[in-house]
Amino acid sequence: MSNDIQGEAERMQAVLTAQKASFTAAMPEALGVRRDRIDRAIALLVDNAEEFARAVSEDFGHRSREQTLMTDIMPSVSALKHAKKHMASWARGEKRKPTFPLGLLGAKAEVMFQPKGVVGVVAPWNFPIGMVFVPMAGILAAGNRAMIKPSEFTENVSTLMARLVPDYFEENEMAVFTGDADIGIAFSKLAFDHLIFTGATSVGRHIMRSAADNLVPVTLELGGKSPTFIGRSANKGLVGQRVALGKMMNAGQICLAPDYLLVPDDQEAEVINSVTKSAAALYPSLLANDDYTSVVNTRNYDRLQSYLADAREKGAEVIEVNPAKEDFASANGHKMPLHIVRNPTDDMKLMQEEIFGPILPVKRYGHIDEAIDYVNAHDRPLGLYYFGQDKSEEERVLTRTLSGGVTVNDVLFHNAMEELPFGGIGPSGMGHYHGIDGFRTFSHARAVYRQPKLDVAGLAGFKPPYGKATAKTLAKELKK
Known part of the structure; x- marks a missing residue:
C-alpha cells in the first residue's frame, strides 16, 4: 500500500471513529435532528442542481441537463421528502403479542427501531448523485451518520460532492472520500455498522468479502440481465x-x-x-x-x-x-x-x-x-x-x-x-431500500420484552426441581 493510500485509509478510519463516537453521544437521535439533516440534504441537491448537471455531462462526454435533473436530482429529492413526511410513523415501535398465556398475565412485547450507527455508501457512475442520495433518505430518516465513496469514473461529480457536502454537514454527520479503486477497497474494509454498494455483481462479491472480515451487514444493489x-x-x-x-x-x-x-x-x-x-x-x-x-x-x-x-x-x-x-x-x-x-x-x-x-x-x-x-x-x-x-x-x-x-x-x-x-435477489443483489423498507434496512429491529411480576418460570415448571408443573407444560406443548 502506497503512502498516499495508507494516509487516506487512516483518515477514513479517523472519520469513522469520530462519527461512531458522535452517534453514541447523541443517542437517542431525535426526529427533529433527522428532519434537519434531510432538509440539508435536499438543500444541497436543489441549490447545486445545475452544477451537478454540468459535472455529470463532463464526466459522460455528454448527458443532458434535463436527464440528470430527472434521473438523479428529482428522484433523490422525492425520496428525501417522502422519508421526511413518513419517518415519524416508521419510527414508532410495533407492539407484538407475547406467547400465550403471558399476555394475560401482564407481559408485554414490542419491536423498537433504532439507528445502526454509521452507514458506508459505495456508489456507481451511471447515476452518480441518485445512487448516493436516494438510499440516503432511509439512512438519515433512520438516524444514522454516513460516509460516501462515489465512483472514480465520474471524477467531476465526485470532486464536486466532496466539496459541497462540508458546506451542509459536519464531518461527524456525513463525509465524502474520493479516489481510485484502491481507495474503494480500503473504504470497503472499514468496520461500518452497515454498508450499501451499488454496482457490478463481480465487484459486489469483493465488497461482501471485505465486509465479512468485520461482520458488517451489507445491502448489495447489483444488476444482471433483466x-x-x-x-x-x-x-x-x-x-x-x-x-x-x-x-x-x-x-x-x-x-x-x-x-x-x-x-x-x-x-x-x-x-x-x-x-x-x-x-x-x-x-x-x-x-x-x-x-x-x-x-x-x-x-x-x-x-x-x-x-x-x-x-x-x-x-x-x-x-x-x-x-x-x-x-x-x-x-x-x-x-x-x-x-x-x-x-x-x-x-x-x-x-x-x-x-x-x-x-x-x-x-x-x-x-x-x-x-x-x-x-x-x-x-x-x-x-x-x-x-x-x-x-x-x-x-x-x-x-x-x-x-x-x-x-x-x-x-x-x-x-x-x-x-x-x-x-435484487441472488446475483442481482440482496437487501432493499426505498420508503419504509429503506428505513428498516438501515435500522436495528430491537426486540423488547417486559415480564410481569408473577413468577412465570415457576408457574410453568421451568425452575428446578422439575415436577408436576413441568410435566404438565411438556405434555401440553409436545403434542402433534
Whole structure:
C-alpha cells in the first residue's frame, strides 16, 4: 500500500471513529435532528442542481441537463421528502403479542427501531448523485451518520460532492472520500455498522468479502440481465414506445434497463419494427442531439463494440437504428446508436454479461413456457418486465419466475415507487431500500420484552426441581 493510500485509509478510519463516537453521544437521535439533516440534504441537491448537471455531462462526454435533473436530482429529492413526511410513523415501535398465556398475565412485547450507527455508501457512475442520495433518505430518516465513496469514473461529480457536502454537514454527520479503486477497497474494509454498494455483481462479491472480515451487514444493489417478456396479447405499438424509451435512456446505462426481449416467434418482425420506429421518433438524430447520452468512457464503448463484433462473428444479425444515417465511426466521442440483435445465442458475450448500453438482443419463443424456462435457467435478474393483456399468462410469468422486482406493461417504473422495496435477489443483489423498507434496512429491529411480576418460570415448571408443573407444560406443548 502506497503512502498516499495508507494516509487516506487512516483518515477514513479517523472519520469513522469520530462519527461512531458522535452517534453514541447523541443517542437517542431525535426526529427533529433527522428532519434537519434531510432538509440539508435536499438543500444541497436543489441549490447545486445545475452544477451537478454540468459535472455529470463532463464526466459522460455528454448527458443532458434535463436527464440528470430527472434521473438523479428529482428522484433523490422525492425520496428525501417522502422519508421526511413518513419517518415519524416508521419510527414508532410495533407492539407484538407475547406467547400465550403471558399476555394475560401482564407481559408485554414490542419491536423498537433504532439507528445502526454509521452507514458506508459505495456508489456507481451511471447515476452518480441518485445512487448516493436516494438510499440516503432511509439512512438519515433512520438516524444514522454516513460516509460516501462515489465512483472514480465520474471524477467531476465526485470532486464536486466532496466539496459541497462540508458546506451542509459536519464531518461527524456525513463525509465524502474520493479516489481510485484502491481507495474503494480500503473504504470497503472499514468496520461500518452497515454498508450499501451499488454496482457490478463481480465487484459486489469483493465488497461482501471485505465486509465479512468485520461482520458488517451489507445491502448489495447489483444488476444482471433483466428480461422483457412480450406476450402475444401485447399492444406492439406500446411495447415499442416503452422499450425504446427504457433502453435508450442514459444510453442503456441503467442496471434495470431491459437487457433482452423474449418475443413470440411469429411476432418478432412486428416487435422489432415497433422498437425501431419508436427509437427514431424519440431520437431522430443522435450525434448532435442534446437529449441523447454518451457512453461514459472509452473502456465501456470498446466493451460494447466487442459485444457486437462477437455477435456478428457467431452468426447474429445486427440492426443499427440510425435514423439520420450519421457517421458514428468518424465522430469524436462515445455516442452509440441502438443496435437490435436478432438470433442471439448463449455463447455470445452479450447473452452472458449485463449489457449496460444501447444493445438489445431479441430472442424468439414458441410457447410462453419456453421463455419462462430460459429465464429460470439463468441468474435471477434485478428486474423483469411483462407486456400483455392475458392475465393468466401474466400470472404464469410472475409466479414461475423470480426477480428483484417487476413492472407490467412498461419497464423501470417499479423502481420509481417509493412505497415498493427496491432490491435484487441472488446475483442481482440482496437487501432493499426505498420508503419504509429503506428505513428498516438501515435500522436495528430491537426486540423488547417486559415480564410481569408473577413468577412465570415457576408457574410453568421451568425452575428446578422439575415436577408436576413441568410435566404438565411438556405434555401440553409436545403434542402433534
